[in-house]
Amino acid sequence: MTNISIKGVGTYVPDRILTNDDLSKMVDTSDEWIVTRSGIRERHIARPDESTSDLCVKAAERAIKDANIDKNEIDLIIVGTSSPDMLTPSTAVIVQHKLGLRDIPAFDFGAACSGFQYGLDIARSMMVNPSYRTVLLICGDKLSSILDWEDRSTCVLFGDGAGAMILRKAEDSQSGIIDVIISSDGEYAPILNVPAGGSMEPASAATVQKRRHFLKMEGREVFKLAIQKMSDVIALILARNNLSIDQIDHVVPHQANVRIIDAIAEKLEIPRQKMRITVDKFGNTSASSILLAIDENRRNGTIKNGDVILTPGFGAGLTWGAAIIRLL
Ligand code: COA
Numbered sequence: 125m126t127n128i129s130i131k132g133v134g135t136y137v138p139d140r141i142l143t144n145d146d147l148s149k150m151v152d153t154s155d156e157w158i159v160t161r162s163g164i165r166e167r168h169i170a171r172p173d174e175s176t177s178d179l180c181v182k183a184a185e186r187a188i189k190d191a192n193i194d195k196n197e198i199d200l201i202i203v204g205t206s207s208p209d210m211l212t213p214s215t216a217v218i219v220q221h222k223l224g225l226r227d228i229p230a231f232d233f234g235a236a237c238s239g240f241q242y243g244l245d246i247a248r249s250m251m252v253n254p255s256y257r258t259v260l261l262i263c264g265d266k267l268s269s270i271l272d273w274e275d276r277s278t279c280v281l282f283g284d285g286a287g288a289m290i291l292r293k294a295e296d297s298q299s300g301i302i303d304v305i306i307s308s309d310g311e312y313a314p315i316l317n318v319p320a321g322g323s324m325e326p327a328s329a330a331t332v333q334k335r336r337h338f339l340k341m342e343g344r345e346v347f348k349l350a351i352q353k354m355s356d357v358i359a360l361i362l363a364r365n366n367l368s369i370d371q372i373d374h375v376v377p378h379q380a381n382v383r384i385i386d387a388i389a390e391k392l393e394i395p396r397q398k399m400r401i402t403v404d405k406f407g408n409t410s411a412s413s414i415l416l417a418i419d420e421n422r423r424n425g426t427i428k429n430g431d432v433i434l435t436p437g438f439g440a441g442l443t444w445g446a447a448i449i450r451l452l
Contacts, residue, residue, distance in 0.1 A: 126251050129452045130300035131193065131258075132290040134186025135419040136179055137168035137283070137406060144280070151276040158280045163382025167283025167407030169268045175209045177218040179286035180264035183412070184223060187260070191290035195223060198290075199256045201230035202246055204239025204263040204411045206440065207270050208232060211321070219262065236316075237378050237439025238306065239263040239411025240287075241447050245304040247291050262288040263411030270318050272338035281380070282339075283407030287415020300452050302432070305361050306445035312349065315342040316440040346442075350380065351387045353444040354436040358392055361434070361446045369394050372448070374427055378437035379403035379413035388436070400426065410439065422451070 143166045144155035158164055170179060180203060188195050201223075203216040216230035235242035243261045250256050264286030271279045294300070320336035321327050331337060354377060362368065369375075375398050377385050382403055389399050402417040409416060414435045421427040429451050438444040 126248065127294035127296070127299040128248055128251055128291050128301045129294040130289055130449060131292045132187045132189070132191025133288070133415060133419050133422065133451065134183045134188070134190050135285065135287040135412065135416050136182035136186065137285040137416070138170040138174060138179070140169050140171065141166050142169045147280050150273060151279060153276045153280055161383070162281055163401070163403050164281065164407045165404045168285060170266045170284040174266070176205055176207050176264050176266045177209045177215050177222060179266060179284060180215065180219045180262045180288070181222045183264060183286035183288040184219065184260055184262055187288035187290050193258065193290060195225060197258045198225060198260045199228055200250065200259045201225070201228065202243055202259065202261050203230070203232045204235055204243045205232055205265055206234060206236050206410055207265045207267055235411070235439065235443045236441055237380065237408070237410045237413070238437045238441070238443035238445050239439070240414045240435060241304055241306050241437050241445030242443065243411070244301055244447050244449070245306050245445070248301050248304065251291065251293060257293050259291045260288060261291060262286060263415060265410040265412060267339070267410055270337070270339050272335055275338070277343060278339055278341050281408050283409050285406055285409035285412045285416055287412035287419065289415065298450070298452065300450050302448040302450060303361055303365050304445065304447040305357055305364070306443070307357070308441045308443040310441065312442035315345045316340070347381070347384060349442055350384050350438045351391065353438050353442065354388050355391050357444055357446040358388070358434065358436050361448060365448060367448070369398070371432065372398065372434045373431040374398060374400050374421070374433045376400045376414050376417045376421070376433055376435045378439070379406065379417055380408045427451070
């Protein structure tokens with residue numbers, strides 16, 4: 125495998141904060157319920173005129189600055205999203221244009237909340253090709269655009285945001301991507317999805333009326349599977365790399381629910397002080413949640429360059445995965 129360094133990280137969340145108290149004026153819920161069931165206190169919500177590509181562009185610009193590269197050095201743009209600007213073309217080409225880039229490949233992939241792990245594995249596989257030396261990987265979602273704001277069981281859990289990484293073939297022998305595992309099981313597609321708007325249920329007055337364009341979730345089932353799949357993949361990636369949890373500096377899991385994170389820590393005996401948690405501030409922002417947590421902890425000095433970070437995740441599909449990375 126080609127050695128790859130993580131040259132830069134950038135994230136963006138919209139300015140507008142929606143608190144649990146704000147939500148309790150919209151649906152029958154309370155700050156107490158949301159905090160005890162999920163650990164979420166607030167989330168950021170995009171303006172109506174801000175689309176997923178706008179969030180992605182802001183995160184990308186910050187990652188490019190952080191990497192200290194010229195944007196024209198980028199050879200490939202990959203965007204993981206579940207809330208694309210449009211069904212076609214890809215959000216990636218819209219991001220490309222907004223960044224002022226052309227004549228390089230740009231495409232989207234769909235792995236829902238496991239987009240970070242999938243994106244890393246796609247990038248590192250493509251970077252074996254000599255054409256791709258510098259890759260812009262972006263995970264971004266305006267989930268507020270696919271949430272049912274009348275459904276208290278889902279709308280309180282999610283937020284909007286984007287994260288980006290600049291990956292570059294490493295000149296030295298150390299790799300920023302130590303290992304990645306991704307997997308999926310489509311048997312679970314019915315427990316977390318947006319049923320209408322695709323070819324199976326094209327948009328019609330009836331689909332709109334039945335609110336079929338919004339995210340539907342069987343929360344309890346997803347909760348159980350999240351703990352099982354993330355625990356298994358953590359054990360697998362540690363064993364495969366002959367690492368123990370003591371050799372990991374930080375565990376940055378997908379930020380969906382603090383109770384899921386606590387359950388994994390307990391099950392695998394991971395010290396709670398190694399778990400990085402930002403779900404309280406951003407809610408579940410899908411594929412960007414790990415990048416938001418890494419960036420937040422890097423800026424407050426908790427995560428330092430050279431630290432080894434384990435990032436397990438899961439999402440609709442069901443998809444799941446884990447990566448072990450090192451920011452260089
Ligand atoms: N405010 C108040 N009450 C609510 C509520 C809300 N926002 N949402 C649901 N409830 C109610 C339910 O109607 C239910 O009431 P009932 O017992 O009268 O039927 C009760 O609270 C308990 O619901 P339940 O679903 O058992 O709660 P829970 O403890 O399983 O927590 C989730 C619900 C959604 C927080 C939890 O299942 C979860 O986090 N699942 C995983 C979701 C996830 O991570 N999705 C993203 C995947 S990437």
